[in-house]
Amino acid sequence: MKYTIRDVAKKAGVSIATVSRVLNNKDRVKEETRQKVLSVIEELNYVTNFSAKALRKNQTDVIGAIVPEIANSFYGEIIQGIENKANEYDLRLIVCDGGGKLEKELDFVRFLYDKSISGMIFILTSLSDDELVKIKKSGKPIILFGRNMQAYNIPSITVDNKRGAYKAVMHLVSHGYKKIAYISGDEAPHLPDRKERLDGYRAALQECGYEIKPEYIAGGPTQTISTVFTHLMELPEPPDAIFCAYDELALGVLKTAQQMGVKIPDDVALVGFDDLRICQYTSPPLTTVKQPTYMIGNLCCEKLIYTLDQNNEVPSVNLVIPPQLIVRESCGC
Amino acid sequence: MKYTIRDVAKKAGVSIATVSRVLNNKDRVKEETRQKVLSVIEELNYVTNFSAKALRKNQTDVIGAIVPEIANSFYGEIIQGIENKANEYDLRLIVCDGGGKLEKELDFVRFLYDKSISGMIFILTSLSDDELVKIKKSGKPIILFGRNMQAYNIPSITVDNKRGAYKAVMHLVSHGYKKIAYISGDEAPHLPDRKERLDGYRAALQECGYEIKPEYIAGGPTQTISTVFTHLMELPEPPDAIFCAYDELALGVLKTAQQMGVKIPDDVALVGFDDLRICQYTSPPLTTVKQPTYMIGNLCCEKLIYTLDQNNEVPSVNLVIPPQLIVRESCGC
DNA sequence: GTGAAAGCGCTAACAT
DNA sequence: ATGTTAGCGCTTTCAC
Numbered sequence: 001m002k003y004t005i006r007d008v009a010k011k012a013g014v015s016i017a018t019v020s021r022v023l024n025n026k027d028r029v030k031e032e033t034r035q036k037v038l039s040v041i042e043e044l045n046y047v048t049n050f051s052a053k054a055l056r057k058n059q060t061d062v063i064g065a066i067v068p069e070i071a072n073s074f075y076g077e078i079i080q081g082i083e084n085k086a087n088e089y090d091l092r093l094i095v096c097d098g099g100g101k102l103e104k105e106l107d108f109v110r111f112l113y114d115k116s117i118s119g120m121i122f123i124l125t126s127l128s129d130d131e132l133v134k135i136k137k138s139g140k141p142i143i144l145f146g147r148n149m150q151a152y153n154i155p156s157i158t159v160d161n162k163r164g165a166y167k168a169v170m171h172l173v174s175h176g177y178k179k180i181a182y183i184s185g186d187e188a189p190h191l192p193d194r195k196e197r198l199d200g201y202r203a204a205l206q207e208c209g210y211e212i213k214p215e216y217i218a219g220g221p222t223q224t225i226s227t228v229f230t231h232l233m234e235l236p237e238p239p240d241a242i243f244c245a246y247d248e249l250a251l252g253v254l255k256t257a258q259q260m261g262v263k264i265p266d267d268v269a270l271v272g273f274d275d276l277r278i279c280q281y282t283s284p285p286l287t288t289v290k291q292p293t294y295m296i297g298n299l300c301c302e303k304l305i306y307t308l309d310q311n312n313e314v315p316s317v318n319l320v321i322p323p324q325l326i327v328r329e330s331c332g333c
Numbered sequence: 334m335k336y337t338i339r340d341v342a343k344k345a346g347v348s349i350a351t352v353s354r355v356l357n358n359k360d361r362v363k364e365e366t367r368q369k370v371l372s373v374i375e376e377l378n379y380v381t382n383f384s385a386k387a388l389r390k391n392q393t394d395v396i397g398a399i400v401p402e403i404a405n406s407f408y409g410e411i412i413q414g415i416e417n418k419a420n421e422y423d424l425r426l427i428v429c430d431g432g433g434k435l436e437k438e439l440d441f442v443r444f445l446y447d448k449s450i451s452g453m454i455f456i457l458t459s460l461s462d463d464e465l466v467k468i469k470k471s472g473k474p475i476i477l478f479g480r481n482m483q484a485y486n487i488p489s490i491t492v493d494n495k496r497g498a499y500k501a502v503m504h505l506v507s508h509g510y511k512k513i514a515y516i517s518g519d520e521a522p523h524l525p526d527r528k529e530r531l532d533g534y535r536a537a538l539q540e541c542g543y544e545i546k547p548e549y550i551a552g553g554p555t556q557t558i559s560t561v562f563t564h565l566m567e568l569p570e571p572p573d574a575i576f577c578a579y580d581e582l583a584l585g586v587l588k589t590a591q592q593m594g595v596k597i598p599d600d601v602a603l604v605g606f607d608d609l610r611i612c613q614y615t616s617p618p619l620t621t622v623k624q625p626t627y628m629i630g631n632l633c634c635e636k637l638i639y640t641l642d643q644n645n646e647v648p649s650v651n652l653v654i655p656p657q658l659i660v661r662e663s664c665g666c
Numbered sequence: 667g668t669g670a671a672a673g674c675g676c677t678a679a680c681a682t
Numbered sequence: 683a684t685g686t687t688a689g690c691g692c693t694t695t696c697a698c
Contacts, residue, residue, distance in 0.1 A: 002472075004674090004675055004676085005675065005676065006675080006676095014684075014685085015684065015685045015686075016675090016676080016677095016685090016686095017677085017678085017684070017685060017686075017687095018683085018685075020676070020677060020678085021683090021684085023676095024677080026678095027678095027684090028683075028684085029683070029684080030683060030684085033683080033684080048675085048676080049388070049674085049675050049676070050689090051384050051385075051387035051388040051391075051393065051674085051675080051676090052388050052674070052675035052676040052677090053385040053675080053676055053677080054384035054387075054676095054690095055382070055385050055388050055674090055675085055676075055690050055691065055692085056675080056676045056677050056678085056689085056690050057676085057677070057690085058690070060384065062427070069413070070403075070409050070412050070413045070416065070425050071406055071409040071410040071412070071413040071626075071627070072406070072409065073404055073405070073406045073409060073610075075409075076403050076404040076405065076406060076408075076409040077404040079403050079404070079428070080402070080404040080430055082402045083403065083428060083429070083430045084430060084432075087440075092427045093427060093428060094425050094426060094427050094428075095412070095416060095426060095427075095428050096416070097413055097416045097417060099417075106476065107420075110380075139335075212477075222616075251614055254614070255614070258616065270525065277406075277609070277611070278611045278614050281584055281587070281588070281611050281615050282615065283591065283615065283616035284614065293404075294404070306697060337690090337691055337692085338691065338692065338693095339691080339692095347669085348668065348670075349667085349669090349670095349692080349693095350668070350669060350670080350693085350694080351668060351669075353692070353693060353694085354667090354668085354693095356692095356693095357693080360668090360694095361667070362668080363667060363668085366667080366668085381691085381692080382690085382691050382692070383692095384690085384691080384692090384695090385674090385690070385691035385692040386691080386692055386693080387674095387692095388674050388675065388676085388690090388691085388694045388696085389673085389674050389691080389693050390674085390692085390693070469678070470677095497669070506667045512675085546693090586668075605685075667696105668697100668698085669696100669697085669698080670695105670696090670697080670698100671694100671695090671696090671697100672693105672694090672695085672696100673692100673694095673698105674691105674692085674693090674697085675686095675690105676689100676690085677684100677688105677689095677690090678687100678688095679687090679688085680685105680686085680688100681684100681685080681686075681687095682683100682684085682685075682686095
């Protein structure tokens with residue numbers, strides 16, 4: 001049985017307006033009537049119809065988040081951060097697994113965004129700046145993680161990739177490594193991560209007066225990790241350390257190295273980027289630059305809620321999060 | 334600018350009823366008018382207001398799913414399976430991270446379920462049978478994973494835990510291991526997994542005529558994995574193989590063993606249960622019993638959608654999924 | 667094949 | 683302090 005506000009009103013002997021009042025406790029209601037209404041609500045087990053409420057108020061308590069891959073714990077942790085924060089504010093979260101496909105993301109935006117959701121969070125989206133601006137213009141607040149959109153007046157959060165890479169390489173240098181290679185993996189043209197991390201790598205070497213050898217910068221989009229790694233180790237002067245643009249690359253290197261009988265960190269040191277959960281369990285455990293995923297999710301959601309509250313009239317700044325070097329054993333330090 | 338069906342009607346020179354007709358293409362509309370309306374919709378960039386639609390039709394196109402921990406890739410993969418399937422049917426998914434806490438789950442049920450969602454999926458819920466039955470009675474379809482609720486007429490999906498454990502232990506036995514221990518980890522009183530896996534372990538040993546030694550069945554709720562493992566290895570007759578009730582336990586054993594200088598699989602073989610993503614990256618890679626997470630998510634969602642379509646008039650059966658032994662290196666076979 | 671009109675359940679003026 | 687009422691945008695009879 002589904003009761004409406006009308007049923008409650010009749011049974012409590014008041015008008016529906018009064019019921020609505022106690023439900024939303026905005027206007028004041030006589031304590032006596034309030035109690036009466038409350039008891040009837042309890043008795044009938046009445047629950048508000050949120051579609052009706054949403055229609056009337058023209059806003060819902062649902063937000064959306066698009067991630068490239070939910071099953072990846074990196075994104076799972078971000079989602080968790082978003083969801084937990086959303087719950088604090090009685091907001092619900094619709095998740096969208098973009099699968100890294102632009103078309104799928106666009107579908108979500110079309111189907112979901114114009115729907116009754118209050119706002120949306122984009123995690124490492126494939127959408128172009130233009131598309132994002134268009135969405136933003138369509139009215140509802142959006143938050144981005146992974147791209148600085150301050151120039152477009154869209155609030156965003158980024159991790160200081162350059163600094164993270166710099167720290168990683170510096171750590172290697174300070175422990176005596178002199179021939180440090182960089183594996184970049186596949187490119188994501190719309191995302192600045194790779195480039196920034198490469199910049200950090202370069203900056204560190206430069207600062208130390210080390211030569212930046214082109215043959216030490218490896219890993220195009222089409223090559224497998226094992227080819228890249230093998231190639232690197234077969235160089236006349238193989239590197240004594242490798243910095244990978246992201247952990248999955250490092251994981252691949254770890255595996256290949258093991259198969260080839262190359263010892264890590266004894267033969268080559270290895271450092272990754274992201275700090276996936278797996279990193280603590282590999283052998284050796286992987287030294288890496290941590291992106292604080294849960295916190296990132298939290299912050300994205302907080303920013304969105306803030307924008308929601310402020311009715312979108314907020315200066316849209318980019319928040320940059322400092323990365324943290326997690327030293328484990330793969331760097332041999 | 335937000336246009337309504339009314340705007341479209343006016344601009345197209347038809348009634349709102351007609352617009353609704355072409356929108357839902359149920360009743361037939363003259364091809365000419367349909368085209369006209371369609372073009373106006375396109376031109377105005379009209380999108381339906383889903384709150385209104387939901388209110389009117391008294392049903393939404395969103396479903397909910399409760400999992401213990403989104404950030405865990407095991408659940409992440411299930412969520413992904415649910416989400417992907419839902420999208421095929423133009424359904425959206427609200428995720429709820431229960432954090433393993435009963436109270437939080439209950440909150441979701443209260444806050445979410447009675448709301449405008451069409452149905453709900455419970456993944457390894459902490460809710461009691463009674464609570465589940467009550468929810469089911471309240472009208473909307475629910476699906477369970479991890480507990481057989483057929484007796485209560487609630488459709489559910491389970492993995493054949495006993496058979497999985499049996500397979501794992503049998504594999505160990507067939508490769509010559511004779512002293513096989515079982516680590517059960519913390520108990521989840523409402524979930525039958527642990528018990529079933531223990532049963533499988535027992536059944537296998539029994540079938541082989543091996544003695545079931547109480548001291549080989551280890552791991553209460555309060556002990557850390559390292560204590561349990563150490564204790565096991567200090568037994569007058571330490572086991573030559575360990576079967577863990579779930580992968581995280583095995584991961585812990587792996588770590589402890591490494592710290593203690595115990596070689597796996599040379600000193601003790603190790604087998605887990607679940608097949609977390611991490612398992613392929615550990616060293617040695619972990620032999621384990623796979624629960625097909627993505628498929629589980631898919632099936633849960635499919636079952637829910639089916640129930641939705643059939644208006645809940647379906648015999649509620651339990652579907653049991655056969656587990657699969659994934660042989661890697663930790664068992665030394 | 668198309669239009670008019672009656673609500674779905676709720677909130678928010680506006681009355682009283 | 684409480685009641686009356688007008689919609690929010692849509693689907694769906696029921697006429698024509």
